[in-house]
Structure formats: structure tokens, C-alpha cells
Amino acid sequence: MYAPRLRQIAFALSLFGSTLAIAAPNSLGAFGWASANGGTTGGHGADKAHTYTVTTRAQLIKALMPDAVINADGSFTSAAGPDATKKIIYIKGKINLSQNLAGQELKYEHYKDPAFDFNAYVEAYKPAVWNANPANWDAAKNRPKLPTGPLEEARQRSADKQAAVVKIPVGSNTSIIGDGSADTVRIINGQLSVTNVSNVVIRNITFEDAFDYFPEWDPTDSFSLTTPATPGCQATYVDASTGPQKCPGGRWNSEYDTISVLNAKNVWIDHCSFNDGPREDWRYPSVFSAPHIGYDYLVQHHDGLVDVNGTSDYVTLSYNKFQNHDKTNLLGNSNTVSDANGWGHLTITVANNWYENAGQRLPRVRFGKVHVYNNYFYGTAGYLGQYAPADTSAQPSNRFLYGIGIGNFAKIYAENNVYEVKAANGVTVDDSVMFFNWYGANATINGVVEKTYFYDTGTILNGKARSITAAAQAKAVTQGKPALEDTRTIWSPSSNYVYAPLTSDKVKNHVQTKAGAGRL
Template structure:
């Protein structure tokens, strides 16, 4: 080989080496400006920051850089593309030092003192005019909890701005320990290829009236207190409520979330069991440190979620926050296509008011077995806690709420210990349509299932029919393999 040949060969090798990262960058560049097809669900046509000029394309590696990029040099609504590199922890100070519970906590707050002050044995001895425990907690410990919560909220809640594409670089982009919010007046947002992890609330609130009831089967449960063994304090109920979702679409419009993964990370809620004794120690009375993964509320509209992986979480995706918010009627229109609800306990989604199109989604989980052999209710509670294990119990996939209209097609449910009656829950609504879905490998007539014991008939006439199909639905048999291979961050 001549020296000239050697030079040519070395030059070719160098060019090949340089081409590899350039090809990767080009591939990522193709995704940077990608928009949602005009007919791809309710958010069809969402463009995010696709037409951003070069000076408004940012690469961010921490919270401060993310906040700066969202403001785009004083033009927050201008088209922008924000590339997330590595892990961004949102619970940090301005020097990127992680902030923990002790950093946010008010001097007057401790969890131990709080749980003691509002324990059912103490707080529930008096009922309000509606014969419920007083739900608005008062006193110095609740005030201290609120001050602590406000400090955390000021750091971990990040408001996105209009005309933004937020996209992860490579396969390891993460946003952790915080809550992205797409609020009222914010429109045209794309979020892609990011793992969202552990939106952890250090200061959950106890609601003594949530799910509380006078239940005569519980020993000593009665309206009027007689002594420590008899009275309203012996009745079951109360829940811990947390504040933060991974993503909250709270009034925002035209949002596309694609190829993202959602997880509670290393602090799943099963690590925080109930802190009160019987009768307030059911599995659902665990100390809840995470709220939703993607919640869509307060008049939000025109949302499409595609190829996402929702993993190991209880209350996954709420659409519509309250039966009383009638102004949500005509809004909350959402499409779910090719998502994996993997060990998701419930709300996949739970819908009020909205028109929801769900097709080719994959639901996997384990329902609770009936509790057998308990000699009394106290032992039944203990066995329920033991049976729960280390996963969210699958309670339901779809939740049919007030004035909702869910159109389901070719979805697949694989529910250990469960069946069709577990896949869909009636929660105040009257309409649900399904075509071609399966439960545990078998076709299901959901109309028949839902009307077996319904207090109010469930109609399959929704008053609307989807007409926005960028992709024809896959047969149910093809859904599991397709979803597992393609859903989640790092799989674009």
C-alpha cells in the first residue's frame, strides 16, 4: 500500500467515523420539527415549535436552562424547540442542588405531628351538617403543611409556554421530581421522547371525609360519639391526597404527547402504607405521594396521546376534575392511540364530560382476589393489605363519568384475576361504545357486561363518532406486540 493509498484509507475511515454522529443528529433533527398529522385524533395539526428559527432551538440540561428556554429571550409564545439532554431534576435550587423535604418544610411542620393531630380517633369525633367529618382541616399543623407545600410548589411546578416542542435527545432524557403544567391560554405544545419520573409530593394532605361513611358492619361505627369504642371515629374512610402530576393539562389546548414514559421511579406509593389503625387501614388509605401521570382538566381540549408507556402507577389519567364543573361540557376531547397502561391501577382514563377516542391501547395488570377466610373485618383489612403486594391493584381501565362519551376500539386487556367487569367502571356516566376489544384473549360484548347490574342503563349511542384516523386501527391480536415494541421513551 502506497503512502497515498494509506492517506486515502485514513481519510475514508475518519469520514465514516464523523458520519455516524452526524447521521444520528440528522435523525433527531427529523423529529425536532415533526408535527402531528391533521387527522391524527383530536389534537390533529398540532405543530409545537416546528417552524422555530435556529436561535430558538435550545439544548437544556437542568431546571434553570429549561426555564430560560421556555421564555425564549422574552418572547415566550414564539415558536421554540427545547431539547432535553440527560436528567433534569426539577426539585433543585438555583445552583442545581437537590431540595428535599427538610429544605421545604416549615419549622412548625412534621409529618408525625400532623398525622397525630388529624387522626380519625381525634378529628372525626364531630361531624358537620352533612354528617361527615369536617373536611377543611384547621389548626397550626395544617397551616404549617400548607406553607411547606407552597414552598415545594414554587420550585417543582413548571409552566410550559405556547408553540413549544419539548423533546428528549437520545434514549435517556428524563424529567424528574416535578410537574409540567400546560395551563389556560397555553396552546400548541408537543412533548416527546422523555421519561417523566417521581412527581413526589412531600406534604400530602389528609382528607377525613373522602370515601367516609357510616357503615353499621364496622364495630362501634355510629353517628353520635358515646366513648372511644363507639362513635363516628370508628367509621371507615378518609384518604391522603397529593398535589403533583407528571404532566397537568389544566386548561391548555392542542397538545400532543408522544413516546413518553411515566413512572413513580424508586418511590412508588406502596412504600408508604396506611398510618392509621383499623378501620382506616385499607390499601387505598396509603400515604399518597403521587397524583396523576397525565391529567386533563379545567376546560383543556384537543389532546392526543400516542405511543406512551404508563407504568406502575395507581391513578393514571384523569379527564375532568369534578362533576360540578359543567363548563367542561363540549371540551376535554382527547384521543389515546397505541399506549401501554402497564400495571396502571385505574383512570386509564377516568372521564367526565369529554369525548374520548381510545384505540389500540394495551392494558396489563393484576386485580385483587376476593378476601376469603377472614374471621372479622379487622382481619379482612389486614389480608387486603397483604394481598396488595408491590403493585397497584388493577381496579379499572376506563372510568365512565358524568356526561362522558368514550369510543373504544380494538383495545386489549390482560387482567390477571379479572375479567370484562374489571376493565370498565361505571362512575356516574351513562354512555360507552366498544368495537373489537378483547379481555384475556376473548372478544367482549361490553354493552351486555355493563348493563348486567347497572343502576342506570349504559347506552352505546354516544351522539358522536370519531372521524380523525391518521392510522387505521390494528386488529386486537396485533396490539400487544406492537405496543410493547414501540411505546415509551427511547423508541421513536
């Protein structure tokens, strides 16, 4: 059974300090934004009938959806959907989400549609073929069209078959807790989907390798006719050396986060570890020719580790270890201003996490009121985007690109974060590794001029006090972007919850000692 309330409060006091108990007496340890809106308790108070210990994928699905019918191929159906009854699910051992009913691991050949062939897909949609065909040019948007045709349709059918197996929905009022050490408690090869629910706690589990066997080539992603200037790049095709096939851009995009939070309220993800396992994306090099080679053109098989999107609110990511991955935490997945995309939502705390050899999005924020504090970032610098040279063989396998991504209309409050980023292979480490200005122009929305906000204090880079705010402002000038506004003029975390951040000099040791699965 779940520990009694007094023991939980004692645990919260010992782990986070007495201030936390004052801040969130009903949250059973959840702090930051997850302590707001009545707190996040998960399945606390579940009766014996709804307290489970699971060791297999089938048991996990049945605990989450008691009426689920699991088919022979591993897909499943549930008339009622994820159960909202208070429940506590203890995970014991390793659970592989990519399995059929018999427990056999499912791989590429099991999901592949008979009409799909990866090599044929590459040949059909590679820039030298697809972009070069005038019929595939979108004149209105001044870029190539998205792939169409039998091979893309077969890829999508293959992807749908995999998704029907590996995406596991989590219901409201649920705690999923690892029962054991980081090495023994693992959920691999799939995704927990926390979608359209509330009050979810996930703790003490290692999540590994949410591998997408059927990533999509998107020729429109990051496509540019002008940046950087590339010989032969132009909208009109002339010959093999001149035309849109010579323009930079296009990306492989994959589907699965290890945990996806979408339109959810009160979610606490704490003391978990996340990584790509043995199939890290750097092992899948570009399948195209110049200029579509290098890190930007790796065949990406992993999406985020934990992404929080849509109308999600009151979310805390705390004491997690994010390791050996590229696009780590995306908070807000669209620049289009709408309620559905997170406008007016995305209240999130990112605290006491350890980012080790994580490339970018640590986190990347659009719209939200996001508090980023007491995190420790470690990695080896690499090239970002179009600035990467053609030959990236000497670059680190999991290169560090930037820390906090300042996206459209973000409202970020960052304090006492510590970066240790090593220089290697000619990459200069300067203040730019701490952030990236993804935001654009101010905009008038509902008659109000909306802006992007950022504030940081107590930031340390390689042992020296630095200011992300000053560096981001200076960069904005060179980019022709509007100045960032001071987040403190519109909100501060202390107006929403009580917290006591560590001083910067204590962050590294504290996070390295406590963050990750197996350290409760």
C-alpha cells in the same frame, strides 16, 4: 434544528401509516383529536434563536421563560410568563426539577415549614382523634370537616414552597423533545404544567417521580356512613368504639402530576414513559389504625401521571408507557357540571399506550368525548376501595383495579383494546377489571336531559373477546344506575378525524414494540 417538513411527513407515514398523513397533513405526526382544530405542530418552524438543547433545570426554565429570575432557593419569577414564541427544546440527559439555583437537590427538610411535623400532623388529624371530636362534624354534609389549625396551615406553607420550585409552566407553540434514549433522557421530581396555552408537543422523554413531600389528609374523601356497613360507624360519637371515627373513608391526596394539562388546546404527548421511580406509593403504608388501613390509606405521594382537565380540548396521548403507578390518567376532575370543569370540552384521544402495573384511571373520564383505542393493559388484579380486606400484605405492590373509568356524562368510544390481568391472592379476574361505573344519575341541564354514554368493540380480556358495554350495563342494574347510552348515537371519532385502528390481535405486539420513550 427541527427536521424539515418533508422529513417529518415521511416520519409520520412510516410510524402511523398513510391514513394519518391524510387525516392531519398539518399536524406533523399528531393524530387523533390533536390533529383537529388546525392540528398540533408545537414549535415546528422555530428559528435558530429559539431552538435549544438543555441539560439543566435552569436552562429549561430560561428556554421556557427567557426573562425568568431563578432565586437561590430554586423558586423563580417571570414578568412575561411562559414564552409563546415558536420554540423547540431538546432535553439531553437527566433534569431534576427539585433543585435550587446551585443545582442541589431539594428534599423534605428543605421545603418543610419550621412549624410542620408529619408525626404531629398524623396525631392531630387521624380519624380516631379528628373524627371523634363532635366539633369537627359537618352536620349539613353529614361527614367530618376538613382539617384546620396550625399544623394544617404549616403543611400548606410547606407545600407552597415545594410547588414554587417543582411546577414548571410550558408556553404555547412549544415542542419539548428528548434527545437520546429512555434511560438517558429523564425529567424527574417535578411537574410540567401545560396550562392556559395551546399547541404543545412533548415527546421521547421519561418522566419520573413527581413526589409530593406534603400530601394532605382529607377525611371527607370517600367517607361513608353506610358503605360498607362497618361496626360502630355512625354520625354521633359515643365512645372509642362507636362514632364517625369508625366509619370508612378519608384519603391522602397529593398535588403533582408529571404532566398536567389544564385549559389547554392542541396538545400531543407521544412516545414518553411515566413512572414513580424508586418511591412508589405502596412503600408508604397507612399510619392509622383499623378500619383506616390497607391500600386505600397508603400515604399517597403521587397524583396522576398525565391528567387533562378544565376546558382542555384536542389532546392526544399516544404511544406512551405508564408503569408502576396508581391513579394514572384523570380526564375531568369534578362531577360539578360547568364549563370550567370540562362540560362541553375534553376532546381527547388515548391510543396505542402501554399500561403496565398501573392501578386505575386508564383513563377515568368525565364529560369528554374520549376515544380510547389500541391500548394494551397488563397487571395483577387487586381489591378496589372498600372491598379490600384489612390485611392486604399479600396483594401485589402495584395492583390492577380497573381500566376505563366511566364518569359523569362521559362520551367514551373504545375500540380494540387488549387486557391481560392475572389473578392472584384470591382476587377473581372477571369483566369488572376492564371498567368501573363512576357515573351517577341522569340530570336535566339547561332544559336537556343529559346522560352518560359508552361504546366498545374489539375488546380482549386474557385472550377472549369481551364486551365492556354489556358488563357495565349489567353492573349498572345492580347499582341502581341508569342505563348507559350508546356513544355512536351522538358522536364517533371518524366524524372528527381519519384513523385506522389495528385489529385487536395485533395490538399487544405493536404497543410493546413501539410505546415508550426511546422508541421514535
